[in-house]
Amino acid sequence: MKLVPIYAIAGALTLATMLPQQAAADDLVVGAAISLTGGLAYADVPAQKGMQLAIDEINAAGGIGGKYKIDLRLKDSRSDPAQTSIAAQELIDDGASVLVTPCDADPSIGAGQMAQSAGVAAFSTCASSPNLPLAVGDHMFTNFPGDNVQATVSAKYAIDSGYKNAYILISPDTSYTQLPNYFKTVFETLGGKVVGEDNFSIGQQDFSAQVTKIKSLEPAADVIMTAAYEPDFPAFIKQLRAAGITAPVIGSDGIDSPTTFALGDVAEGVVFSTAGFAAPGSPLEAFNAKYKAANGENPDTIFSAIGYDLIKVLEAAVLKADSVDREAIWQAVRELENVQGATSTITYKGTNGVPLRQVSLIKVVKGDRELVLQEAPDAALIPAPSL
Amino acid sequence: MEIFVQQCVNALSLGGTYALLALGLAVVFSVLGMINFAHGEILTITGYTVFFSLMLAVPAVLIIPLALIVAMLAAAAMERVAFRPLRGAGPTSLLITSFAVSGILQVLFQNLISARPRPVPIPDFLTGAFTVGPFHIGVIQSLSILATLAMVGLLTLFLKRTLLGMAIRAAAVDFPTTRLMGIRANRVILAAFAISGLLAGVSGLLWIAQRGSVDPLMGFLPVLKAFIAAILGGIGNLTGAVIGGFFLGAIEIGLQAALPEPVQPFRDAIALTLVVVVLLYRPQGLFGAVHSVRP
Amino acid sequence: MSLLEVDGLAVSYGPIKAVRDVSLVVEAGEIVTVLGANGAGKSTSLQAIIGLLPAQQGRVRFDGHDVTGESPERIVRRGMTLTPEGRRIFAPLTVEENLRIGAATQVRRGNTAELWDQMMELFPILASRRRQLAGTLSGGEQQQLAIARSLMSRPRLLLLDEPSLGLAPIVVELIFDLIGRLRDLGITILLVEQNVHQALDIADRGYVVSGGTVVLEGTAEALKASADVQKAYLGQA
Ligand SMILES: Nc1ncnc2c1ncn2[C@@H]1O[C@H](COP(=O)(O)OP(=O)(O)O)[C@@H](O)[C@H]1O
Ligand SMILES: [Mg+2]
Numbered sequence: 068m069k070l071v072p073i074y075a076i077a078g079a080l081t082l083a084t085m086l087p088q089q090a091a092a093d094d095l096v097v098g099a100a101i102s103l104t105g106g107l108a109y110a111d112v113p114a115q116k117g118m119q120l121a122i123d124e125i126n127a128a129g130g131i132g133g134k135y136k137i138d139l140r141l142k143d144s145r146s147d148p149a150q151t152s153i154a155a156q157e158l159i160d161d162g163a164s165v166l167v168t169p170c171d172a173d174p175s176i177g178a179g180q181m182a183q184s185a186g187v188a189a190f191s192t193c194a195s196s197p198n199l200p201l202a203v204g205d206h207m208f209t210n211f212p213g214d215n216v217q218a219t220v221s222a223k224y225a226i227d228s229g230y231k232n233a234y235i236l237i238s239p240d241t242s243y244t245q246l247p248n249y250f251k252t253v254f255e256t257l258g259g260k261v262v263g264e265d266n267f268s269i270g271q272q273d274f275s276a277q278v279t280k281i282k283s284l285e286p287a288a289d290v291i292m293t294a295a296y297e298p299d300f301p302a303f304i305k306q307l308r309a310a311g312i313t314a315p316v317i318g319s320d321g322i323d324s325p326t327t328f329a330l331g332d333v334a335e336g337v338v339f340s341t342a343g344f345a346a347p348g349s350p351l352e353a354f355n356a357k358y359k360a361a362n363g364e365n366p367d368t369i370f371s372a373i374g375y376d377l378i379k380v381l382e383a384a385v386l387k388a389d390s391v392d393r394e395a396i397w398q399a400v401r402e403l404e405n406v407q408g409a410t411s412t413i414t415y416k417g418t419n420g421v422p423l424r425q426v427s428l429i430k431v432v433k434g435d436r437e438l439v440l441q442e443a444p445d446a447a448l449i450p451a452p453s454l
Numbered sequence: 455m456e457i458f459v460q461q462c463v464n465a466l467s468l469g470g471t472y473a474l475l476a477l478g479l480a481v482v483f484s485v486l487g488m489i490n491f492a493h494g495e496i497l498t499i500t501g502y503t504v505f506f507s508l509m510l511a512v513p514a515v516l517i518i519p520l521a522l523i524v525a526m527l528a529a530a531a532m533e534r535v536a537f538r539p540l541r542g543a544g545p546t547s548l549l550i551t552s553f554a555v556s557g558i559l560q561v562l563f564q565n566l567i568s569a570r571p572r573p574v575p576i577p578d579f580l581t582g583a584f585t586v587g588p589f590h591i592g593v594i595q596s597l598s599i600l601a602t603l604a605m606v607g608l609l610t611l612f613l614k615r616t617l618l619g620m621a622i623r624a625a626a627v628d629f630p631t632t633r634l635m636g637i638r639a640n641r642v643i644l645a646a647f648a649i650s651g652l653l654a655g656v657s658g659l660l661w662i663a664q665r666g667s668v669d670p671l672m673g674f675l676p677v678l679k680a681f682i683a684a685i686l687g688g689i690g691n692l693t694g695a696v697i698g699g700f701f702l703g704a705i706e707i708g709l710q711a712a713l714p715e716p717v718q719p720f721r722d723a724i725a726l727t728l729v730v731v732v733l734l735y736r737p738q739g740l741f742g743a744v745h746s747v748r749p
Numbered sequence: 750m751s752l753l754e755v756d757g758l759a760v761s762y763g764p765i766k767a768v769r770d771v772s773l774v775v776e777a778g779e780i781v782t783v784l785g786a787n788g789a790g791k792s793t794s795l796q797a798i799i800g801l802l803p804a805q806q807g808r809v810r811f812d813g814h815d816v817t818g819e820s821p822e823r824i825v826r827r828g829m830t831l832t833p834e835g836r837r838i839f840a841p842l843t844v845e846e847n848l849r850i851g852a853a854t855q856v857r858r859g860n861t862a863e864l865w866d867q868m869m870e871l872f873p874i875l876a877s878r879r880r881q882l883a884g885t886l887s888g889g890e891q892q893q894l895a896i897a898r899s900l901m902s903r904p905r906l907l908l909l910d911e912p913s914l915g916l917a918p919i920v921v922e923l924i925f926d927l928i929g930r931l932r933d934l935g936i937t938i939l940l941v942e943q944n945v946h947q948a949l950d951i952a953d954r955g956y957v958v959s960g961g962t963v964v965l966e967g968t969a970e971a972l973k974a975s976a977d978v979q980k981a982y983l984g985q986a
Binding site: 617620621623624627628630631632633634635636637638639747 | 799801820821822825826830831833837839840841842846847849850851853854856898899901902
């Protein structure tokens with residue numbers, strides 16, 4: 068590994084943002100105020116790689132509809148809401164036709180509001196909070212199966228698997244880690260019972276207190292649901308299994324990460340919801356192959372494919388609008404139906420900004436993924452976003 | 455009753471890892487009067503060492519010593535490159551520098567290694583547990599208790615029995631006078647950093663075994679906890695740091711076990727409030743801060 | 750060649766000029782005393798000589814080497830050391846540990862056992878306090894420990910900063926006795942004192958410092974006779 072001095076990196080970043088950016092009149096200027104560093108980089112960096120792949124592909128083919136080249140302008144929002152808003156405003160002032168915001172609701176809200184008042188459609192790379200569009204307005208879109216949608220699929224799966232007593236583990240630290248609350252709603256609607264619930268703090272290395280409580284639950288939990296992710300999920304499941312608790316565990320997309328598959332025996336049988344599954348012949352498998360060809364390695368998270376999807380959505384919107392005008396694109400997004408992405412088909416028509424997407428349930432089997440089911444849940448079951 | 459004993463084991467194990475980290479902070483603080491916030495990045499470096507060793511198929515028996523050596527060298531290098539040029543610039547400059555070092559390392563990890571967590575497969579026997587009577591004791595849990603005891607024991611021996619150890623204790627009291635003994639300031643400071651690196655390396659290994667991955671930002675939270683533990687124990691006081699670590703572990707586990715579910719989200723706030731209450735009555739911490747003459 | 754030559758030394762604490770112009774010489778085998786009122790700049794001078802404070806101007810030569818700007822640890826290894834004002838023993842360490850740290854420069858030479866016996870002979874009280882924490886010693890015992898600790902580095906020149914400060918008269922006697930014995934052991938001594946009479950009794954020569962400057966120098970007899978000594982000592986020069 069060659070060490071690049073920090074000032075060289077900083078210099079390169081500064082240069083990149085200072086270069087004159089002259090877009091041709093017909094270019095689709097995509098402003099991305101996303102996090103290349105800081106706490107959200109783990110999601111935004113892979114999403115950005117997927118976006119880039121789609122952009123290169125489309126531009127190599129002569130642009131959208133052979134006409135509109137995509138000009139991606141990237142500003143590092145450094146995982147900081149204030150920085151995100153500043154970057155978003157600059158990108159909008161700079162003529163961006165659409166805005167891309169980070170993989171989290173908090174920074175996306177501020178940036179989304181800038182987009183909202185400028186009449187620019189904004190997409191979060193991979194935030195899954197169904198509240199995000201509600202908090203911002205009709206110009207804010209998400210790009211991932213919503214927390215409530217994922218939870219509906221996993222709760223139904225739990226009931227269908229015959230589980231009756233669930234334990235849920237929640238962190239109040241983020242809205243995402245409260246996803247099990249949606250699970251609880253659906254699980255109880257379908258006749259199950261939540262016999263215990265606990266809190267944890269993100270980054271907590273110790274779950275012994277929770278595990279000790281789970282062990283003493285009466286009646287015992289026959290399924291455990293959490294949206295904890297790294298590093299909490301591995302620590303939790305290790306301590307859970309070490310305590311001799313064998314109840315099945317259901318997680319969510321946060322654990323769709325190589326770490327989960329490297330955990331060994333403790334993760335065997337864990338089921339989690341995520342945005343897609345690379346079945347043979349599927350678009351996701353094709354995407355993974357393209358990604359590997361471009362980057363020399365397999366994507367290690369679904370977020371890359373999700374970033375690819377985002378550009379495919381923009382492509383479809385521009386095609387529909389036959390324009391790179393902000394207003395026209397926004398109108399077009401609201402009418403999109405069944406756009407074929409790498410992970411799923413994507414529909415914005417008739418939604419409030421959270422797309423209709425399929426959810427894949429995946430089981431960890433011998434360190435590999437096995438598809439349990441893939442579906443868009445019954446709309447009537449999906450709990451309303453809770454604030 | 456059984457649950458109580460189980461929770462005590464839990465508290466010991468969690469407190470132990472806090473104690474190791476706090477001890478690392480305290481050793482450096484005791485001689486330099488600075489909190490090294492880049493201490494957490496030593497954990498991260500330890501983790502990446504394990505990750506790359508596994509990738510390069512380094513024999514398993516070598517990985518742990520290698521990781522610990524790298525941790526010590528990294529801490530020493532930090533001192534040499536970042537802090538030594540600022541010697542004498544005052545604790546505030548050093549503190550700010552340590553934040554900068556921490557931030558720069560995080561960005562380097564993100565840009566040069568990966569913004570994503572990297573998996574570190576941990577052998578299954580480490581994730582197991584054994585049963586003693588009615589108690590389930592996790593292997594990692596027991597390892598962290600044992601490692602804490604071993605490190606505290608070794609460190610005590612080192613500080614009491616070796617000349618360098620005595621010099622570190624002397625420097626903690628009165629640095630200039632220690633130099634009047636012909637003891638090289640740089641050696642003492644370097645040794646303090648190397649020790650803190652070793653302690654961070656051990657806690658890093660335990661933390662990695664627990665979480666199964668390395669992440670560019672993983673060092674932040676542990677160092678924050680360690681900071682609280684060190685303050686609680688009496689900043690710069692080594693015994694205090696250990697006790698502070700166990701105390702913090704006990705508070706956290708105790709609240710987790712005892713608080714009713716609706717209050718649980720306020721657990722960290724309550725824990726910190728308890729810490730503040732302790733500090734209100736004992737502003738110098740449980741064991742009294744060290745007031746000493748610094749370089 | 751003199752053992753110690755200080756030439757035109759000036760030292761500041763930020764804007765405060767504590768030492769303006771101090772020049773002095775110590776020959777091997779001598780006891781030389783530096784007198785002066787509180788705040789005259791005596792301790793500052795000693796700290797600059799030993800390398801704890803940077804000299805702003807002037808040179809310090811020890812044993813023929815220019816040691817100006819060298820670190821204290823290096824200077825101590827050359828054979829000059831300082832027993833600082835206020836004793837500065839390592840209170841939470843035992844007496845034995847204090848002394849072992851004092852012998853840090855001798856460990857490689859392997860003569861710590863012999864040194865140890867020598868100290869126990871010079872300071873019998875320390876032998877019986879060996880395992881006690883240094884902080885629990887009485888003031889006189891602490892001063893003896895501080896001197897013994899300095900001697901553990903086998904100095905040829907010992908800088909002593911107010912060894913009698915705050916001690917009972919009987920202990921002061923003991924300390925001055927000791928200084929005499931050190932001379933007999935071949936150790937050269939630069940003694941800073943406010944105890945003018947006793948200092949001049951034991952010293953060969955002396956300097957009087959006032960306002961950071963040497964204002965008077967001469968043999969002990971001459972200084973004792975000088976009417977200016979009292980004046981300078983009282984800071985009215
Ligand atoms: N650490 C310090 N910072 C600022 N001024 C100091 C310091 N130490 C001593 N001084 C000042 O320097 C002058 C000389 O002090 P010092 O050398 O201790 O005198 P002496 O030892 O002769 O009593 C005094 O005015 C004193 O106030
Ligand atoms: Mg003085």
